Amino acid sequence: MTNTLKNLTLKVWRQDGPNTSGSFETHTIEEITDEASFLEMIDILNERLIEDGEEAIVFDHDCREGICGTCSLMINGQAHGPERGTATCQLHMRKFSSGDTIVIEPWRASAFPIIRDLMVDRSSFDRIVEAGGYITAATGGAPDANLIPVPKPVSDAAMDAAQCIGCGACVAACPNGAANLFTAAKITHLNLLPQGQAERYSRAEDMVETMDSYFGSCTNHGECEAACPKEISIDVIALMNADYRKAKVQNRKQLSRT
Amino acid sequence: MSSILDSKTPEGPLADKWQNFKANEKLVNPANKRKFKVIVVGTGLAGASAAATLAELGYQVDAFTFHDSPRRAHSIAAQGGINAAKNYRGDGDSVHRLFYDTIKGGDFRSRESNVHRLAEVSVNIIDQMVAQGVPFAREYGGMLDNRSFGGAQVSRTFYARGQTGQQLLLGAYQQLARQIGQGGVRLFNRSELVDVVVIEGRAAGIVVRDLMTGELSSHSAHAVVLATGGYGNAFFLSTNAMACNVTAAWRAHKRGAFFANPCYTQIxxxxxxxxxxxxxxxxxxxxxxxxxxxxxxxxxxxxxxxxxxxxxxxxxxxxxxxxxxxxxxxxxxxxxxxxxxxxxxxxxxxxxxxxxxxxxxxxxxxxxxxxxxxxxxxxxxxxxxxxxxxxxxxxxxxxxxxxYTMGGLWVDYELMTTIPGLYAAGEANFSDHGANRLGASALMQGLSDGYFVLPYTISNYLSEWLNKSVPDTSHPEFAKVENEARDRYNRFASVGGTRSPDWFHRELGKIIWDYCGMERTEAGLEKALGEIPALYEEFKKDLRVTGGTDGLNQTLEKAGRVEDFFELGMLMCRDALDRKESCGGHFRAEYQTEEGEALRDDDNFAHVAAWENTGDPMAPNRHVEDLVYEEVHFQTRSYK
The missing domain is CATH 3.90.700.10 (Succinate dehydrogenase/fumarate reductase flavoprotein, catalytic domain)
Structure with missing residues (x-):
């Protein structure tokens, strides 16, 4: 049944731009129903700010169904907040209690510069995909879809990895600001499938090295898995590392022959 | 009634039309393709697939998205699946049956030739997406699985758990990313189209606003593709993503593109x-x-x-x-x-x-x-x-x-709007779903338009422009359109009223939902046509946008989108008022059978209503494209 939360204190990060310093701004929400989503609470706060002649809090969001990966809030120090397997937009106020203080911050990672307030620039993720996160299959020449049988367990495992929504929670949660879970999810999705075999090793190599040029290194904290709204397993990082190692060994062999 | 609309439907029997088109279209040879620039706005299924394929073919492509990444487009939220006439179940499916189901599902208000082509290329889409690594659901033998969807008596829907749209969009996004990485496509992210530039009667380019800096810039091209989605957010509350809007299509409409069947909305x-x-x-x-x-x-x-x-x-x-x-x-x-x-x-x-x-x-x-x-x-x-x-x-x-909205920019068989050189693909056009779309058909149409239709039809237009010069951004029209856009944003920022854009959007949405939602009446629509302009006047006087026009300002972005919904809302109601019949998603309470089902009037309304902007949103011109059925016969749509 519906309950009403009272007296919430929000400490919201406000920052004008990438090169300015930011600080927390405190707002009080006197009353809100627990049926409201977390972002609807911010909508209401923003309406109030506009009414008061102030600028609305800038934050990224779009589908509000947990699938587009646009929303990106650090809530009380947890990426996407307290509910496991849930993106910020799907978080509802029933997960909070009256009198709570809620700290809202942007993703914090050097590869994700803050654009303004709670919005960050995640285009480094796109650079990783552009480096090899695809199967080269130009439009028009594909054979009949059932000519490539894919065993169900393989297809299911690829799908588990492919569910990644590219939100960046893994990076935000990682003490090193590493993007290994994101990169490994994409590599695993494609490298498990028969269609992905032709470019398997070049893909692993190109994507890992692009990742390394932007992000920190993985030291197996496992925070990424815990923060992932799609609960992608950290196992994919092991699979990525195996393919990367093989790619390097193969390259070495080829070099020794030339 | 006038009939200045030429659908350019190819000659021949229905099943041969697409083949005939491809056999007779004008081509651009590979070495010449790089001389042409194409702008693609929107990077959902239709936009990403079109941009990637056009770049593979060798055209220079500039792709624009208002998201931070192409992968965020709302195609990603489609859950259930994608139809294709593969007949892998052996349950009696065929291209003809998919075609027929879609025509019937659309309540006999779609263009036969377009729908048949959609059914034909549906099989290629599945092949293409599997080759790109989309992890569709499989059976234990490794073959693709299917499920059933509304309005069909066969199992022809391919799916990837409840995230089919996500997986298909990621497939298309990956092809686009490959082209971006290789330099075939230049991507402009966080860039919103604010106007279309038309010079000497053809689409010459677009003006965009950089959402990070607030800067306006002009971009010219030989052809412009709008793949900017539907206008379901006119209702404020909808299943669309928060940022979905009609602005690109509406700006094109204001520059001369006809808007077809705006009252066909899917609830x-x-x-x-x-x-x-x-x-x-x-x-x-x-x-x-x-x-x-x-x-x-x-x-x-x-x-x-x-x-x-x-x-x-x-x-x-x-x-x-x-x-x-x-x-x-x-x-x-x-x-x-x-x-x-x-x-x-x-x-x-x-x-x-x-x-x-x-x-x-x-x-x-x-x-x-x-x-x-x-x-x-x-x-x-x-x-x-x-x-x-x-x-x-x-x-x-x-x-x-x-x-979902079945209505959208009017396009001919080649997906070109009434502005030469301006194309509309995916949900942004009106072409394939008539008065009601069947489930699992939106993904099919988006990918069909982007992968398998536009890349063929666009050369028919571009070939005319080989070695001819087209105006670039130094043409004064670009500066003029940029100034108009700048004035518009300055106007929003300087009203200094009391209500936020969201407040107006919510109020507008209520009017449209109450009078132009699931059930419409003449009296209700007349009422809406009184209330919307009144609220619009209030919007002009009482809007409050905090923050300036320079730099990132989400409130300002929203104001522009809401203003376009006002004018669209008037057109939706006007269209619903003038269509004195019930069909598909357009249900007029006055026109129903004794059992309460939609009652079509095929004698008077078997046509597309395409609206021309006159400058007065309350007095647009209605044009008509008659729907000629060669293959199917009108039937009362019954699912009993």
Whole structure:
């Protein structure tokens, strides 16, 4: 049944731009129903700010169904907040209690510069995909879809990895600001499938090295898995590392022959 | 009535038209392709697939998205699946059957030739997406699995759990990313189209606003493709993403592109009912749930017992009762209206009595909880997150919500609008779904347009421009359009009123929902046509946008989008008023059968209504494209 939360204190990060310093701004929400989503609470706060002649809090969001990966809030120090397997937009106020203080911050990672307030620039993720996160299959020449049988367990495992929504929670949660879970999810999705075999090793190599040029290194904290709204397993990082190692060994062999 | 609209439908029997087109179209040779620049606006299924394919062919492509990454487009939220006439089940499917189902599903208000082409290329889409690594659901033998969807009696829907749209969009995005990485496509992210530039009667380019800096810039090209989605957010509450808007299509309309059938909007029957007044959006529960869920309400109005306390014989499984041959899989428009009638009759359930049950009790008994979890687990989880109720134990509550818009920019067979060189693809055009879209057909159409139609048809236009010069951004028209856009944003920022853009959007949405939603009447539409302009006047005087026009300002962005919804809202109501019949998603209460079904008027309304902007949003010109059926015959659409 519906309950009403009272007296919430929000400490919201406000920052004008990438090169300015930011600080927390405190707002009080006197009353809100627990049926409201977390972002609807911010909508209401923003309406109030506009009414008061102030600028609305800038934050990224779009589908509000947990699938587009646009929303990106650090809530009380947890990426996407307290509910496991849930993106910020799907978080509802029933997960909070009256009198709570809620700290809202942007993703914090050097590869994700803050654009303004709670919005960050995640285009480094796109650079990783552009480096090899695809199967080269130009439009028009594909054979009949059932000519490539894919065993169900393989297809299911690829799908588990492919569910990644590219939100960046893994990076935000990682003490090193590493993007290994994101990169490994994409590599695993494609490298498990028969269609992905032709470019398997070049893909692993190109994507890992692009990742390394932007992000920190993985030291197996496992925070990424815990923060992932799609609960992608950290196992994919092991699979990525195996393919990367093989790619390097193969390259070495080829070099020794030339 | 005038008929200045030329659909450019190719000659020959229906099944040969697409082949004939391809045999006779003008081509651009590979070495010449790089001399042409094409702008693609929007990077959802239609935009990403078009941009990637055009770049593969060798054209220079500039792609624009207002998101931070192409992967965010709202195609990503499609859940259930994508249709294709593969007949892998051997259950009697064929290109012709998919074509026929789509025409019938659209209530005989779509263009036959376009729909047939869609059915033809549907099989190529599945091949293409599998080759790109889309992890569609498989059977244990490794072959592709299928499920059923509304409005069809065969299983032709391919799916990737409840995230088919996500997987298809990622497939298309990856092809686009490959082209970006290789330099075939230049991507402009966080860039919103604010106007289309038309010079000497042809599309010459666009003006965009960099959402990070507020800077306006001009971009010229030989052709412009708008793949900018639908206008379902005109209702404010819809299943669309928050940023979905009509601006690109509307700006094109204001520059001369005709807007077709704006009153054809799809209200999806299975969404989570509204829970409070400040709700920001409604969430869809996939139509695929109706494969196993049974829809019911209590037989007696006002029965507010817990659902498990209501015995079987006091429940009304109204879809099974009214439409025995399709049952719970009756098409969307029909299911939505049936739900509205039940709620209007006081049989609604839930705290606000604004829903109907979608019950999995029988399916869990028949299949076991594990099988149900495997099929729908992620949807059940999502439902629980939003409502706090567990659908394994308590029936889901659902109610219809705005979901998709069949209307859009008028396009000919080649997907060109009435402005030469300006194309519209995917949901942004009106072309394939008539008055109602069948489930799992939006993904099909987006990818069909982007992968398999535009790349063929665009050369027919571009070939004319080989070695001829086209105006670049130094042409004064670009500066003029940029200035108009700048003035517009300055106007929003300087009104200094009291209400936010969101407030106006919510109020506007209520008017459109009440009078131009699931059921329309002449009196209601007349009323809306009084209220919308009045609210628009208030918007002009009482809008408050805080922050300036320089730099990032989400409130300012919203103001521009809301203003375009005002004018569109007037056109939707005008179109609904003038279409004096009921068909598909357009239900006029005055025109119904004794049983309450939509009553078409094929003698007077078997046509597309394409509206021309006159500068006065209350007085647009209505043009007509007659729908000529060579292959199918008008029938009363029955799912009984």
């Amino acid at each position: 999806h029957p299975t969404c989570i009912p509204q829970s409070d007044d400040f709700q920001s959006k409604l969430t869809l529960m996939s139509e695929s749930l109706r494969n196993d869920g049974r829809v019911w309400v209590p037989k007696v109005a006002g029965d507010n017992r817990e659902p498990h306390l209501i015995p079987e014989d006091e429940r009304d499984y109204y879809l099974e009762r009214l439409y025995p041959s399709f049952g719970n899989l009756a098409p969307r428009d029909i299911s939505s209206r049936a739900a509205k009638r039940a709620v209007d009759a006081g049989q609604g359930v839930g705290p606000k009595q604004n829903g109907v049950y979608l019950d999995f009790g029988e399916a869990i008994g028949r299949l076991g909880r594990d099988t149900v979890a495997e099929r729908y687990g992620n949807l059940f989880d999502m439902y629980e997150r939003i409502t706090g109720e567990n659908p394994y134990d308590v029936p889901m509550r659902i109610y219809p919500a705005s979901h």
